[in-house]
Amino acid sequence: MAIDIGAAEVSYLEHRGVHRGIASWVLSTDHKRIGILYLTSLLSFFAVGVLIGILMRLELIAPGETLVSARVYNSMFTLHGMIMIFLFIIPGIPAAFGNFFLPILIGAKDVAFPRLNLLSWWVYVAGATLAVLSLFSGGGAPDTGWTFYAPYSLRTGTNVTLAVFAAFVLGFSSILTGINFVTTIHRLRAPGMSWFRLPLFVWSLYATAWVQVLATPILALTLMLVMLERIVGLGLFDAARGGDPLLYQHLFWIYSHPAVYIMILPAMGVVSEIIPTFSRQKIFGYKAIAFSSLAIAFVGYLVWGHHMYTSGMSDTARWVFSLLTFLVAVPSGIKVFNWVATLYKGAIDLAPPLLYTLSFIFLFMIGGFTGLISGALATNLHIHDTAFVVGHFHYVMFGGTGFMLFAALLYWFPKMFGRMVPARPMWLAWLLMFIGFNALYFPMLILGWMGMPRRYYDYLPRFQPLNVVSTAGSWVLALGLAVFFVTLWRARRHGEIAPANPWGGSTLEWQIASPPPVENFERIPVIERGPYEYGEIPPVE
Amino acid sequence: MTALGTYVKVWLALIALTGLTVTAAGLHLGSLSVLAAILIASVKSSLVLSFFMNLRSEERVFKVMLGVAMATMAVIMLLTFVDVWYR
Numbered sequence: 001m002a003i004d005i006g007a008a009e010v011s012y013l014e015h016r017g018v019h020r021g022i023a024s025w026v027l028s029t030d031h032k033r034i035g036i037l038y039l040t041s042l043l044s045f046f047a048v049g050v051l052i053g054i055l056m057r058l059e060l061i062a063p064g065e066t067l068v069s070a071r072v073y074n075s076m077f078t079l080h081g082m083i084m085i086f087l088f089i090i091p092g093i094p095a096a097f098g099n100f101f102l103p104i105l106i107g108a109k110d111v112a113f114p115r116l117n118l119l120s121w122w123v124y125v126a127g128a129t130l131a132v133l134s135l136f137s138g139g140g141a142p143d144t145g146w147t148f149y150a151p152y153s154l155r156t157g158t159n160v161t162l163a164v165f166a167a168f169v170l171g172f173s174s175i176l177t178g179i180n181f182v183t184t185i186h187r188l189r190a191p192g193m194s195w196f197r198l199p200l201f202v203w204s205l206y207a208t209a210w211v212q213v214l215a216t217p218i219l220a221l222t223l224m225l226v227m228l229e230r231i232v233g234l235g236l237f238d239a240a241r242g243g244d245p246l247l248y249q250h251l252f253w254i255y256s257h258p259a260v261y262i263m264i265l266p267a268m269g270v271v272s273e274i275i276p277t278f279s280r281q282k283i284f285g286y287k288a289i290a291f292s293s294l295a296i297a298f299v300g301y302l303v304w305g306h307h308m309y310t311s312g313m314s315d316t317a318r319w320v321f322s323l324l325t326f327l328v329a330v331p332s333g334i335k336v337f338n339w340v341a342t343l344y345k346g347a348i349d350l351a352p353p354l355l356y357t358l359s360f361i362f363l364f365m366i367g368g369f370t371g372l373i374s375g376a377l378a379t380n381l382h383i384h385d386t387a388f389v390v391g392h393f394h395y396v397m398f399g400g401t402g403f404m405l406f407a408a409l410l411y412w413f414p415k416m417f418g419r420m421v422p423a424r425p426m427w428l429a430w431l432l433m434f435i436g437f438n439a440l441y442f443p444m445l446i447l448g449w450m451g452m453p454r455r456y457y458d459y460l461p462r463f464q465p466l467n468v469v470s471t472a473g474s475w476v477l478a479l480g481l482a483v484f485f486v487t488l489w490r491a492r493r494h495g496e497i498a499p500a501n502p503w504g505g506s507t508l509e510w511q512i513a514s515p516p517p518v519e520n521f522e523r524i525p526v527i528e529r530g531p532y533e534y535g536e537i538p539p540v541e
Numbered sequence: 542m543t544a545l546g547t548y549v550k551v552w553l554a555l556i557a558l559t560g561l562t563v564t565a566a567g568l569h570l571g572s573l574s575v576l577a578a579i580l581i582a583s584v585k586s587s588l589v590l591s592f593f594m595n596l597r598s599e600e601r602v603f604k605v606m607l608g609v610a611m612a613t614m615a616v617i618m619l620l621t622f623v624d625v626w627y628r
């Protein structure tokens with residue numbers, strides 16, 4: 001059954017609007033152009049974050065001062081965290097692919113508030129600029145870690161105030177995107193696009209948007225309190241003046257743990273799109289996956305205390321948070337089982353997007369299981385603040401969200417740019433990244449278990465062999481990343497022309513031209529089937 | 542359309558509740574003082590939302606959305622107090 005969308009008009013890439021040149025991008029309210037703006041910006045910051053990461057690993061290749069001083073190292077891990085979290089992975093998939101594909105997937109011409117959408121990108125750029133300024137002004141780059149824990153963040157001479165203000169501004173970009181997505185999904189679905197005909201990526205964006213709207217203001221307020229503490233000395237977090245330093249940790253993690261789900265939920269949504277397409281099967285357990293996204297978003301609010309087991313928090317709170325932490329593993333497990341069940345007896349095509357997606361499942365499961373070790377109160381006391389935790393969250397964030405961002409790029413690149421990406425170099429890139437990634441982060445799990453603390457530029461000599469492996473892994477990973485992005489860059493100009501539906505996908509984006517027309521659909525489509533009905537889709541050309 | 546008189550009454554109620562907050566703070570209720578302040582503030586914000594922001598006459602979906610936000614905040618506060626009360 002074909003969906004009537006009218007004749008194709010000129011693509012969004014070729015459309016000549018009011019503005020010319022760079023202005024046609026930075027002043028465009030087209031959700032697709034804004035998606036590309038976000039993608040370009042956040043990948044640029046990702047490159048900087050990777051570079052700092054490689055330099056940190058180089059410092060850790062041998063005990064003692066190898067490359068940089070302790071002070072510089074402290075600033076490096078703060079910057080690496082700030083860039084990767086606030087500038088890359090939180091906006092990541094929702095801001096880039098969500099902006100580009102959400103309206104198309106629900107049969108709309110744009111998001112509900114296109115100007116607000118453009119504003120969110122400008123706010124993001126403003127926040128990023130402030131973050132860069134904080135490195136070179138005041139007392140220099142902050143050295144507190146991306147968590148800005150009180151009381152140190154209140155006392156350090158480095159430029160914490162401006163860095164915190166940057167994160168404050170960036171939060172508003174996230175809130176604006178969240179408001180836009182919630183409204184768009186409620187109000188702009190095409191006729192017949194009922195809630196249970198929504199592609200699962202849309203469900204994940206919906207759950208994410210709610211977390212963005214509800215949790216981010218808490219971070220904004222918390223960071224504002226840090227600024228006020230530093231400027232006028234309120235004493236809120238100062239025990240000597242009746243304040244409570246643990247209050248800061250509570251407030252910070254009330255946002256920052258749900259933020260983990262802002263990072264991972266959209267990635268899970270992409271998995272739920274790619275697996276049905278490349279196994280040509282209807283997704284197994286549609287409603288279970290959809291509701292598990294909401295469950296993760298909700299339970300994700302209740303587990304922040306597992307970051308604070310060794311902080312001096314009450315014993316009752318510690319076991320309550322530990323119990324709740326175990327609960328959040330249940331909806332994550334539901335998703336993994338459903339994905340694997342979708343693959344079962346499918347006509348599997350191991351094209352690069354699926355290969356990267358399967359790596360996600362493998363790496364995310366290591367991240368998830370090490371998360372249980374970290375979330376269990378008893379074992380946490382052993383591995384708290386060690387390299388184990390660093391390994392764990394890189395498995396979740398990079399092995400999970402990072403690999404899925406790459407998979408999303410490979411999956412949707414033909415639609416976004418109208419060019420195919422050659423598969424061979426992407427298999428090579430995958431091999432390098434997969435080996436490099438595991439060589440880089442698995443030793444951290446072992447090192448942490450052996451007792452190596454995190455956030456030090458130095459370590460005991462007995463930890464050196466595994467640190468050398470880890471550093472060598474960072475080089476292999478970087479090589480893989482270089483192959484990946486150089487191939488994409490070349491494909492943008494020289495790749496084969498992509499057909500409208502190169503993968504035989506069944507969701508709406510594959511029913512329109514590649515790259516999409518300016519307004520997506522000449523006529524708003526009428527939806528009469530679910531998103532993954534492969535029996536009705538013609539085979540791949 | 543809400544009558545002007547209703548707005549004035551709500552405003553007076555808000556002022557009275559502000560007075561109650563100040564009074565309650567002076568009673569030294571220990572750990573209950575925070576609870577009292579939160580309860581009074583909840584009543585005040587409900588009044589503002591219902592009357593000044595006209596939530597009373599809005600569609601159900603907006604009330605549900607606000608309910609979700611309020612419930613989330615309530616659970617977050619409760620969990621924070623699980624630490625503070627048992628420390």
